[in-house]
Amino acid sequence: MSATEQIAPLYTASAAGTEDSVYRKVSWRLLPFLGVLWILAWLDRVNIGFAKLQMLDALRFSEAVYGLGAGIFFLGYFLFEVPSNMLLQKIGAKKTVMRITIGWGVICMLQSLVTTPTQFYVLRFLLGAFEAGFYPGVILYLTYWYPSERRARAFGTFMSASAIAGVLGGPIAGWIMTSMAGVNGMHGWQWLFVLEGIPSVLAGVVAFFYMTDRPEQARWLNTEEKRVIREGLERDNLALGERGTDWRTLFRNPKVWLLIAIFFCLLCANSTLTFWIPTIIKDVGFTTPVAIGWIAALAYLCGAVGMIANGAHSDRRKEVRWHFSAPAICGALAMGTLALLMDIGSLSPVFALLAMTVALAGTMSAIPVFWQLPNRFLAGGAAAVGVALINSVSNLAGFGAPYLMGLVKNATGRIAPGLYLVAAIELLAAILVLIGIAATVHTMKSRKTQEA
Incomplete structure (x- = not known):
């Protein structure tokens, strides 16, 4: 029996309307x-x-x-991410998320006590070590619930929270740093770390009681709803065909290293914008923390809309390559334009901020679509370790890019040269997807056609 013939009865077993209703409930x-x-x-x-x-x-x-301190976070991230995802498979998502969330909340608060560069570096490293595993863990966790044709939208909705954090974080940070300055003899930046660390500790406790590890363990789903999810995942596994399941083969798999290269290039741009947007806004001419916070919030709001809309459109069209590459190209061109505007003597704040916003929105919109790619090639234990491996190695860009920008700013007094370089690297991410992934996906489709 062909793969297509095997899939058909599974697909007709549950009507599309019923399936949509079940996944709305899950979402x-x-x-x-x-x-x-x-x-x-x-x-x-x-x-x-x-x-x-x-x-x-x-x-x-x-x-x-x-x-260096902003970037060293990602060294801790790199070292502990794969072990964390392997642990998640053994002990479940809710225990893993509880451990991670409480840990990063405590470290965030301890940053308020920093007085030396060494202390700063150590706590940033530990923050990365504790947070390691959350993002790839959630990516893996969602694959337990959603078939591939529904994942880009789910990924986009989840990942848009980082953009929403930008919307909320700027004004909140501006308010805390302004209004809490001097309270109990502490600086505004110290209160920022304390007040933003406490909710994470509390949320970690809630996670243990609220989360469900697997669909079959969900008391909030009835038997029919669990069946719909199970059949959707089985149908998806058959449609994708044979994929690598042994995590020990990952390090010699060229597809994995191609995905690492792509995501590394994209995260160079994302990390640069994440850690330098407040400085960019300040260099443009806005100096108060409150003003900088609100401008950053607007830019991140555009990023949130882009992530959700692009992920949903990718699912509807069942297309990944251009839904990744087009926004990445837009982000790269906008970042290059921003660098050019900042290099010009008479800088226009409006055009510079517009270019910054497009760069952020384009870069962020490509991220959820990227995570459709690993599951085309990996399954089982290989998927669990592979997602963590891809994310951890790629996130070394988060170490290098902010540190490079700091060195450039120290040496030249400007950040435009660094932005030019990062724009070129982001453009490379789009090129690698259009060239490298196209050939791989075509090969997979050809093989499936022959089997059918």
Whole structure:
């Protein structure tokens, strides 16, 4: 019997309308809570960009110290991400998420006590080590619930929380740093770390009681709903055909290294914007933390809309390559334009901020679509470790890009040269998908056609 013939009875077993209803229920149960956790993680990760506006002067840190501290987070991320995903498969998602969330919340609060560069580096490293595993863990977790034709939208909805965090984080950071300055003898940037770490600790406790590890364990689903999910996942596995399941083969799999290269290039751009947007806005001419926060919020709002809309459109069209590449190209061109505008003597704030917003929205819109690619090639244990491996190695871009920008700013007094380089790297990500992935997917389709 061909793969197509095997799939047909499974697909007709549940009507499309029933399936849509079940996945709406799943989405409302899973995605809002996971989104809240990702908002908290993102706030605790990137609030350093706003703290920098006061912290550097208070502690007499250089731009290079800031860049290294912002980036060293990703070394901890790199070292602990794969073990965390392997542990998730053994002990389940809710225990893993509880451990991760409480840990990063505590470390975030401890950053308020920093007085030396060494302390700064150590705590940023530990923040990355504790947060490692959350993002790839959720990506893996959602594959337990959603078939591939529904994942881009689910990924986009979840990942848009990082953009929502940008919308909320800017104004909140501006308000805390302005209104809490001097309270109990603490600086505004210290209160920022304390007040944004507490909710993460509380959310970690809630995660243990709220989350469900697998669909078959969900008391909030009835027997029929569990059957619909199970059949959708089985149908998806048959449609995708034979994929690698042994995680020990990952390191010699060229497809995995191609995916790492693609995501590394994209994250160079994303990390640069994440940690340097407050500085860019300040260089354009807006100096108060509140104004910088609201401008950043508007840019991230556009990013949130882009992530959700692009992910949903990718699912509807069942197309990945151009839904990744087109926004990445837009992001790269906009970042290059931003660099050019910042290099010009008479800088137009409106056009510079518009270019910054398009760069952020384009870059962020490509991220959820990217995560459709690994499951085309990997399944089982290989998927669990592969997603973590791809994300952890790629996130080394988060270490290199902010540090490079700090060195460039120290050496030249400008960040435009660094933006030019990062724009070229992001453009490379789009090229690699259009050339490398196209050939791979075509080969897979040809093989499936022959089998059918």
